[in-house]
Amino acid sequence: MTDQPFYQHHVFFCMNEREGKDARQSCGKCGSEKAQKHAKKRIKELGLSGEGKVRINQAGCLDRCEEGPVLVVYPEGVWYTYVDNEDIDDIIDTHLVGGKVVDRLKI
Template sequence: MPKPAKHVFVCNQPRPPGHPRGSCQAKGGNEVLQAFWQQVQARNLWDKFSVTYSGCLGPCDCGPNVLVYPEGVMYSGVTKDDVAAIIDEHLLGDKVIKRLMAPESVW
């Protein structure tokens, strides 16, 4: 496998119900992760970028969170319906999606 140009980390951190920080998993992080993997497989994008599930990325109350490197762009409040746009616009088109960016106060 060639070295990917970009790497996507999808937070899937679980926490107990009622935890004060909340968790990306409880807010749909697993659905976001599955949507990325489904899109990669369906569109045969294995050599374009890598997708990895991760633990906590920081701003739990804003999740689910997705972090894209090498740019270091954090997307927050991501839903499975946002995944195609992240792939098309950012990962393939090199255009950051401003409406999904985490607030500067947290990232």
């Protein structure tokens, strides 16, 4: 057994969608599916997917929807919010590739 994590970075996008007229904001209604698919595609294009690299996943409720849409990057445990694909690209380029937190998007 190794001390190395299976993935260098594991990214979870909250995909939760609350229903009902009194439902709170939810990430699923704020474009999280589109953003997650964009991130997954971009990571593959950059050759960063697979064991020892980056994994982009969907997640159920991460319970921070009011700050969202949200994603979290592990093993660092850094939480981000985002608006569009440019924000997702900034997280990929700056954090996942460059190793620096994107302060303007950090929760």
